[in-house]
Amino acid sequence: MVNYKDLGLVNTREMFAKAVAGGYAIPAFNFNNMEQLQAIIQASAETKSPVILQVSKGARNYANQTLLRYMAEGAVEYAKELGWEHPQIVLHLDHGDSFELCKSCVDMGFSSVMIDASSLPYEENIALTKKVVEYAHKYDVTVEAELGVLAGVEDEVSAEESHYTRPEEVIDFATRSGCDSLAISIGTSHGAYKFKPEQCKRDPKTGRLVPPPLAFDVLHEIEKKLPGFPIVLHGSSSVPQEYVDIINAHGGKLPDAVGIPEEQLREASKSAVCKINIDSDSRLAMTAAIRKVFDEKPGEFDPRKYLGPARDEMKKLYMHKIINVLGSNGKAE
Numbered sequence: 001m002v003n004y005k006d007l008g009l010v011n012t013r014e015m016f017a018k019a020v021a022g023g024y025a026i027p028a029f030n031f032n033n034m035e036q037l038q039a040i041i042q043a044s045a046e047t048k049s050p051v052i053l054q055v056s057k058g059a060r061n062y063a064n065q066t067l068l069r070y071m072a073e074g075a076v077e078y079a080k081e082l083g084w085e086h087p088q089i090v091l092h093l094d095h096g097d098s099f100e101l102c103k104s105c106v107d108m109g110f111s112s113v114m115i116d117a118s119s120l121p122y123e124e125n126i127a128l129t130k131k132v133v134e135y136a137h138k139y140d141v142t143v144e145a146e147l148g149v150l151a152g153v154e155d156e157v158s159a160e161e162s163h164y165t166r167p168e169e170v171i172d173f174a175t176r177s178g179c180d181s182l183a184i185s186i187g188t189s190h191g192a193y194k195f196k197p198e199q200c201k202r203d204p205k206t207g208r209l210v211p212p213p214l215a216f217d218v219l220h221e222i223e224k225k226l227p228g229f230p231i232v233l234h235g236s237s238s239v240p241q242e243y244v245d246i247i248n249a250h251g252g253k254l255p256d257a258v259g260i261p262e263e264q265l266r267e268a269s270k271s272a273v274c275k276i277n278i279d280s281d282s283r284l285a286m287t288a289a290i291r292k293v294f295d296e297k298p299g300e301f302d303p304r305k306y307l308g309p310a311r312d313e314m315k316k317l318y319m320h321k322i323i324n325v326l327g328s329n330g331k332a333e
């Protein structure tokens with residue numbers, strides 16, 4: 001049993017309360033490897049932004065849960081070395097799908113876990129979430145739950161059919177489950193293909209897809225039912241078209257990849273939305289930088305020569321999100 005407090009990590013409770021009151025959102029970035037983690041910590045330290053490091057099921061399978069935990073522990077020390085005196089770093093389990101998995105993360109030093117039982121019937125979702133909450137709270141670990149179903153594919157989390165969160169259920173759900181934050185479905189979606197072309201309009205000038213707007217009416221209704229309660233948005237990459245263009249110009253093939261416009265995420269950040277999950281955008285930044293090196297310097301074979309530029313590009317992206325989209329810069333001085 002390792003407690004996250006001994007690793008220098010924090011849970012989300014105070015962070016979220018401040019974010020809701022302050023009208024900004026905390027970035028939740030997924031990580032799978034060292035370069036990604038370095039980029040996240042460098043960007044957070046430089047902007048003094050609280051940050052949530054997320055570990056998905058895919059990441060655990062790829063990089064190993066134990067190794068990721070030690071990396072997060074190292075990240076706290078690395079942040080201090082970079083001059084961030086009081087780093088506020090959360091280590092969060094993304095899309096936990098069972099009590100056993102959530103328990104194992106609590107036991108090994110995660111400071112926050114998500115139990116995603118949103119695919120289960122309503123009462124079963126409450127029961128499983130409550131079970132996780134009861135265990136996690138014993139160790140002061142915070143719990144994110146999900147109500148409503150998001151479309152798209154993200155590391156083995158996939159759903160064919162999405163439906164919006166029903167505002168009439170949120171009070172009952174939050175009260176009975178005891179969760180600390182709630183992921184809702186208002187039209188965001190996992191992955192780099194968030195919308196089918198038939199759901200979008202096409203800009204006649206650029207030929208690019210214009211996605212349908214998020215359901216802000218549903219979000220505002222939920223906020224009214226649960227004033228001040230921390231709301232989470234998954235699947236909130238914006239799929240920057242400059243990365244898609246670089247990838248496609250250097251031998252890639254990502255036709256019609258489209259995400260959530262950043263203006264809408266900025267608007268959501270000002271509401272009760274206090275955690276915004278971004279994964280695909282950093283994958284795109286990394287892929288764009290690597291493809292460019294491979295295309296322009298075919299003789300290059302030192303991984304540092306293409307992972308280095310990938311890291312720089314991801315850091316740029318993270319800083320942009322923190323400063324221009326979520327507004328969390330300077331909130332963890």
Ligand SMILES: [Zn+2]
Pocket residue numbers: 095154157190234235277
């Ligand atoms: Zn998600």
